[in-house]
Amino acid sequence: MHSFTEENYLKAIFHLLLKTQSATTNEIAAATGTKAASVTDMLKKLAEKKLINYARYQGVTLTDSGERIAVGIVRKHRLWEHFLVDKLKFKWDEVHEMAEELEHISSTELINRLDEFMGHPQFDPHGDPIPDCNGRISNQHLQSALHLKKDQTGKIAAVADHSPAFLQYLEKTQLTIGQTITVTGLTDYDMALVLNNSQNEFNISREVAKNLLILV
Amino acid sequence: MHSFTEENYLKAIFHLLLKTQSATTNEIAAATGTKAASVTDMLKKLAEKKLINYARYQGVTLTDSGERIAVGIVRKHRLWEHFLVDKLKFKWDEVHEMAEELEHISSTELINRLDEFMGHPQFDPHGDPIPDCNGRISNQHLQSALHLKKDQTGKIAAVADHSPAFLQYLEKTQLTIGQTITVTGLTDYDMALVLNNSQNEFNISREVAKNLLILV
DNA sequence: TATTTTTTTTAGACTTGTCTAAATTAATTC
DNA sequence: GAATTAATTTAGACAAGTCTAAAAAAAATA
Ligand SMILES: [Mn+2]
Ligand SMILES: [Mn+2]
Ligand SMILES: [Mn+2]
Ligand SMILES: [Mn+2]
Numbered sequence: 379m380h381s382f383t384e385e386n387y388l389k390a391i392f393h394l395l396l397k398t399q400s401a402t403t404n405e406i407a408a409a410t411g412t413k414a415a416s417v418t419d420m421l422k423k424l425a426e427k428k429l430i431n432y433a434r435y436q437g438v439t440l441t442d443s444g445e446r447i448a449v450g451i452v453r454k455h456r457l458w459e460h461f462l463v464d465k466l467k468f469k470w471d472e473v474h475e476m477a478e479e480l481e482h483i484s485s486t487e488l489i490n491r492l493d494e495f496m497g498h499p500q501f502d503p504h505g506d507p508i509p510d511c512n513g514r515i516s517n518q519h520l521q522s523a524l525h526l527k528k529d530q531t532g533k534i535a536a537v538a539d540h541s542p543a544f545l546q547y548l549e550k551t552q553l554t555i556g557q558t559i560t561v562t563g564l565t566d567y568d569m570a571l572v573l574n575n576s577q578n579e580f581n582i583s584r585e586v587a588k589n590l591l592i593l594v
Numbered sequence: 595m596h597s598f599t600e601e602n603y604l605k606a607i608f609h610l611l612l613k614t615q616s617a618t619t620n621e622i623a624a625a626t627g628t629k630a631a632s633v634t635d636m637l638k639k640l641a642e643k644k645l646i647n648y649a650r651y652q653g654v655t656l657t658d659s660g661e662r663i664a665v666g667i668v669r670k671h672r673l674w675e676h677f678l679v680d681k682l683k684f685k686w687d688e689v690h691e692m693a694e695e696l697e698h699i700s701s702t703e704l705i706n707r708l709d710e711f712m713g714h715p716q717f718d719p720h721g722d723p724i725p726d727c728n729g730r731i732s733n734q735h736l737q738s739a740l741h742l743k744k745d746q747t748g749k750i751a752a753v754a755d756h757s758p759a760f761l762q763y764l765e766k767t768q769l770t771i772g773q774t775i776t777v778t779g780l781t782d783y784d785m786a787l788v789l790n791n792s793q794n795e796f797n798i799s800r801e802v803a804k805n806l807l808i809l810v
Numbered sequence: 811t812a813t814t815t816t817t818t819t820t821a822g823a824c825t826t827g828t829c830t831a832a833a834t835t836a837a838t839t840c
Numbered sequence: 841g842a843a844t845t846a847a848t849t850t851a852g853a854c855a856a857g858t859c860t861a862a863a864a865a866a867a868a869t870a
Contacts, residue, residue, distance in 0.1 A: 383857065403818055416858050418819055423856090435818060435865060466707040476701050483695050491682040599827065619848055632828055634849055639826090651835060651848060 382482045385451050386410055387420050388429060389481075391440055392448035400437035446513055453509040454489050455481040456502035461492060463503040470503040471545035486511075504545075505536025505555050505591065523561070523571065523582075523590035531560040532592035539589040551580065553590065598698045601667050602626055603636050604645060605697075607656055608664035616653035662729055669725040670705050671697040672718035677708060679719040686719040687761035702727075720761075721752025721771050721807065739777070739787065739798075739806040747776040748808035755805040767796065769806065 380388075390409035394401035407417045425432035429444035440448060458480040462473040483489075490511055493499075500516065502508055509515045520535050534557045537544065548554060552575065562579065563572040570581040582590070596604075606625035610617035623633045641648035645660035656664060674696040678689040699705075706727055709715075716732065717723055725731045736751050750773045753760065764770060768791065778795065779788040786797040798806075 381856080404816095412857090413859065414818065415820080415860080419857075462704070466704070466711055468707070476699070476704055479699050479701075483692070483699075485692050485695075488678070488682070488692055491684070495682055597826080620846095628827090629829065630848065631830080631850080635827075 379484060380447065383420070384424065384429075385447065385482055387417075387424060388440065388444055388448040389451045389455075391430065391438060392445065392452065395439065400439050402437045406438075449509045449513040449515065450486070451481050453511075453513070454483065456506055456508045457489055457492055457496070457499070459502045459504070460496055460499045460508070464496060464499070469545075469549070471542040471549070473503060474540060501536075501555075503555075504540055505534075518593055520591040520593055523559070523587040523592050524584060526561045526571075526592060526594070528561055528563060530594065531558060532594040533558050534590060535593040536591040537589055538591055544586075544589060547586070548590075551582075553582070559592075595700060596663065599636070600640065600643075600645075601663065601698060603633075603640060604656065604660055604664040605667045605671075607646065607654060608661065608668065611655065616655050618653045622654075665725050665729040665731070666702070667697050669727075669729070670699065672722055672724040673705055673708055673712070673715070675718045675720070676712055676715045676724070680712060680715070685761075685765070687758040687765070689719060690756060690758075717752075717771075719771075720756055721750075734809055736807040736809055739775070739803040739808050740800060742777045742787075742808060742810070744777060744779060746810065747774060748810040749774050750806060751809040752807040753805055754807055760802075760805060763802070764806075767798075769798070769802075775808075 387406065387410060390406055391401045394405050394409060398405075403414050403417045403421070406421075407414045410417070421430065421432050421438055424430045424444070425438075428441055429447065430438045430440055432438045455477045458477045459473045462468040462476060463470055468476075493508075493511065498510075499508055507516045507518070518535060521532075522538070523532075523534075526532060534553060534555050536555065537548065553559075557575055560574045561571055562574050564570065565572065565581060568583070570583050571587045572579060572581055603622065603626060606622055607617045610621050610625060614621075619630050619633045619637070622637075623630045626633070637646065637648050637654055640646045640660065641654075644657055645663065646654045646656055648654045671693045674693045675689045678684040678692060679686055684692075709724075709727065714726075715724055723732045723734070734751060737748075738754070739748075739750075742748060750769060750771050752771065753764065769775075773791055776790045777787055778790050780786065781788065781797060784799070786799050787803045788795060788797055
């Protein structure tokens with residue numbers, strides 16, 4: 379059908395378009411770990427196949443069929459991550475690289491059965507929504523913990539940084555998905571957030587807070 | 595590590611070596627769906643990497659490290675097939691193509707956890723033995739149903755033809771793995787085998803019998 | 811507006827794996 | 841043993857995806 383490479387470009391463009399109107403050559407190069415010249419070649423090919431809208435120097439958007447493919451890859455990625463954590467007992471910081479391979483297994487019947495086997499999970503281990511078999515993605519309006527007001531309470535719902543280092547840090551400090559937290563103040567020294575999670579009180583840096591996504 | 599292509603060549607050579615002393619260029623071409631000229635190129639590359647023993651015009655064998663890789667692929671293939679049938683409820687004639695993709699997922703930790711998740715199954719859905727995590731393969735001495743003597747009883751343990759058509763035929767006639775059968779005779783007309791499976795009596799052609807592997 | 815900097819594209823080359831056609835070697839047959 | 845046939849290898853080409861270096865376009869700055 380489509381090569382792994384094409385799928386990876388479409389997925390990268392999809393993720394970039396969640397943040398901006400159109401994805402640029404350099405952004406795509408950074409996201410795919412390639413050089414700008416290679417990206418230009420691939421953009422021509424994807425445009426030829428009507429998977430992206432591309433005009434020289436203008437950046438790109440996905441066509442409907444390009445987006446359908448990209449969402450399909452994201453669905454597979456997140457369902458496989460859920461499988462690895464929920465069934466095979468991997469930790470949430472261990473599954474991304476494996477999912478990067480598994481997301482290219484072509485059978486949609488397989489992924490739909492996997493979805494059913496796990497009881498149609500709504501979110502992956504990092505709190506990201508799993509598109510349904512029609513490509514629909516639920517949208518929770520989350521906000522960064524950094525923007526919580528004093529004494530505001532919310533539930534940790536997702537993370538904005540997926541690096542193993544960050545995920546391991548959260549695991550160690552019990553800041554895992556589903557935890558309810560309250561912001562009780564800021565430290566004078568570095569404006570770190572003082573949090574309360576019903577048992578203990580502790581501080582998190584503004585950088586950590588930025589990457590914690592909260593459902594209020 | 596190794597490309598999908600290299601893995602597929604090693605796997606093909608491994609399967610060929612179960613039947614003969616050394617695998618020939620044409621056999622490998624047939625098994626991999628390529629042309630002889632392409633095989634020669636790849637054999638040079640695999641020999642360069644010390645994964646096969648190759649001398650021009652002589653056919654090839656696997657080195658220890660080549661065999662280790664090949665057995666690893668076979669282990670993955672068969673474990674994934676077991677997963678698809680046992681957990682995702684696919685039929686035994688539906689899983690081969692998916693396993694052809696899944697066998698190239700690189701993580702050995704993943705496959706070991708999958709193995710554990712399924713309770714360390716000994717055989718895949720077609721009765722083929724699943725190598726353990728050290729590459730050891732159990733060897734049952736099976737014989738073709740064609741060579742059963744009159745009134746001899748045995749258990750269907752594996753199939754020699756993995757084509758969906760054959761597997762569907764067996765499913766329909768209840769000749770599935772684990773069934774105990776007795777050969778009660780031969781028809782006069784075409785020497786078909788007359789079988790008894792405790793409930794019914796019925797005939798199977800010599801071609802079908804050839805591909806049914808029996809544990810006596 | 812003219813100049814400098816950044817971004818993007820083009821040109822040309824390389825790698826992997828494939829092919830067809832031709833040449834070579836090995837195996838069969840007469 | 842010579843001639844024919846079959847198997848294998850070599851030669852040369854191609855497609856996909858990548859790269860570096862250079863050119864062109866766009867954006868930023870003076
Ligand atoms: Mn991931
Ligand atoms: Mn994830
Ligand atoms: Mn199979
Ligand atoms: Mn099998």
